[in-house]
Amino acid sequence: MLKNEKAGYLYILPWLIGFIVLTAYPFINSFYISFTNYDMINESKFIGLENYVNLFKDADFIKSMGATFKYTFLTVPLQLAFALFVAFILNDKLKGINFFRTAYYVPSLLGGNVAIAILWRFMFQPDGFINRFMGIFGIHPVAWLSTPGGAMTVVVLLKVWQFGSAMLIFLAALKEVPGDYYEAADIDGASKPRQFWSITIPLITPTIFFNLTMQLVNAFQEFNGPYLVTGKGPLNSTYLASMFIYDHAFKYFHMGYASAASWVLFVIIVAVTLILFGTQKKWVYYSDGGGK
């Protein structure tokens, strides 16, 4: 038994080392650094809660947290609704369905890479594809990149466009809904929308909960898309918390300050996740009664 345990530990050793060196140590160390004025060049000094106090007085940080909340609460519902909608369509037995399932996943693979960011910028420029396309329908050009609302819309759309992974998880959940329920509902005369709201949605709530939690955590930490496409955006409208942390850590080398901001963001994410977990009793239906 003991020998098996040893072998088991040896098997997980590579992961364990990676976890300790690359995740656990930086995580714990960043907590210590958040109480110092470490700048990578000069000797660091312990300064107590000064970084945390200054953060809450820093208008840029407050604004970046506001932008992060706005971004999160816009992208997550939109992305989930869109992913569920597409999964619902792809759940049907259509011709060439496997091709469509793959095609819809591609944006998630391309995600926030530099080429996509450049393409996205070009599309939303004053004479870009989007404005030209809208012009066909007589819609006036929109200043996407030079107004706070326009810039936020661009980065939200970029995130919503990457709905592939949520869609795949929804698709798997939809496949698990027993066909008998729909047959019984058909016999009772329930319409398709009624079946969707009363059968499909309740039965996939555990998946909705999982996707919602994952997307919320991801959105709070979003960096690539806004950083590459709009930067800070007009009037810092797309200056998310992760970009604030990056700037202070790697542009200004205020490592202590950036670590404090990371910990504030971490606490916010944990709080939002806990609130979400607290609500699941009211709307998530587990087939085994939630493990009770």
Add this chain to the structure above:
Amino acid sequence: MKNMKKVIVALLALTMVGSLMVGCGAKKGSDSGSEKGGKAEIRFSWWGNDDRHKATQDMIDNFEAENPDITVKGEPSGFGDLEQKITTQIAGGTEADVMTLLYDWIPKFSSDGTGFYDLSKIEDLDLSTYDPEFLKFGQSNGIQNAVPLGKNVTGIYLNKSAFDRVGAEIPTTWDEYKEAAKKFPDGTFLVVCPTPRFAATLYLNQKTGLPEFDEKGELNYSEADYLEAMTWYKDLVDAKVFCSRQDYLENVGTEPVSIAQNKKFIEGGYVGVMEWTGGIASNEATLKEAGDELIVAPLPVIDGAKGAYTIAKPTMLLGIKKSEKNPEAAGKFLNDFCNGTKANEILGVTRGIPESTDAVAAVEAKGLITGAVKAGYEFAKEAEVINETPFYENGTLTAIYSQQMENVELGQSDLKTAAKELYNQTKDEAANLAVSYKLAK
């Protein structure tokens, strides 16, 4: 079989741990600045584009051929995240033996002059080819930490062909710029400035005859000065002379970047650019490809100016790491880079026009200073300049200007409030920098 499994598991674990140890021990095993089989080996890091990379590698090859006892390992990189890379390397002691540096890295990494090697101790390095005043750009606490390679001066470079197409004369005063702007189609701006800081400080250099900060990091301008400069700038934005922040956000982005490859500049939507002389070559090359001609415009002087001043700073500097184990080899390479005839014929003007008299003679004799680059060189030579301190290179200070002008242009603030914010934030950030650079009294 069971034993076999155990052996495999143990081997895998050892390999994993071993590779990590190798990774962690990289610093100790680094052969930077070392001697290998009687041959000195040094590392040289620089940033730039492909043209510069190729010319630099060719120069290294030539140096190695002329100095068979020294091997130079080139470490080229782009400009993005450069400061992050260098800071990490310096913090970890893994920086290259010879490296190109930005102006503000001297006080940042060597506030007391001991952060880089004292170049006056290297016999093989001849600095008599430089103006002693110019060499001060590379000094910290009186110690020669780096060699400033060339001089960057702010100027205005215009697409002459675009002016000819609308039948406008090249303007010489700001009023003439306003008049000329009326002749161009809607949406066109005569001068794109990567940051309003360039234009505003040019105005205040001319008005006060002083740089933005003194040597102790104290601000030379008042809130009223900033208000005057911002009002002047906004007036020229409204007259379509300077590119508006809104247009910049739409067609360039949020950061101050080179405009040379910008679509609107190539298409003539931006008719000119206010930039360092070091950027002329790229701007000229781009317009040449589009069939247009770039010229160096006469620098307008504001009303009531103390002089026809423009801003000056070094293009970049070259330094040697403080713990250099092989200063003779590193110094020999640095000397060839700065003064070598053949070396500079190869390097050409890929880093702007060099300041060393030997180097400039080499590139001139080779006929490498031509067209707008030559005009820019002559402009820089004759210009009445005000040398800015390393604070001028600081990105946070530059961002304050952009942010405040953006607030005004997008209706979030008025000029008076923006000027007050600009003054207060600049003063606060300068005070932080002064502490960090150990300039504070």
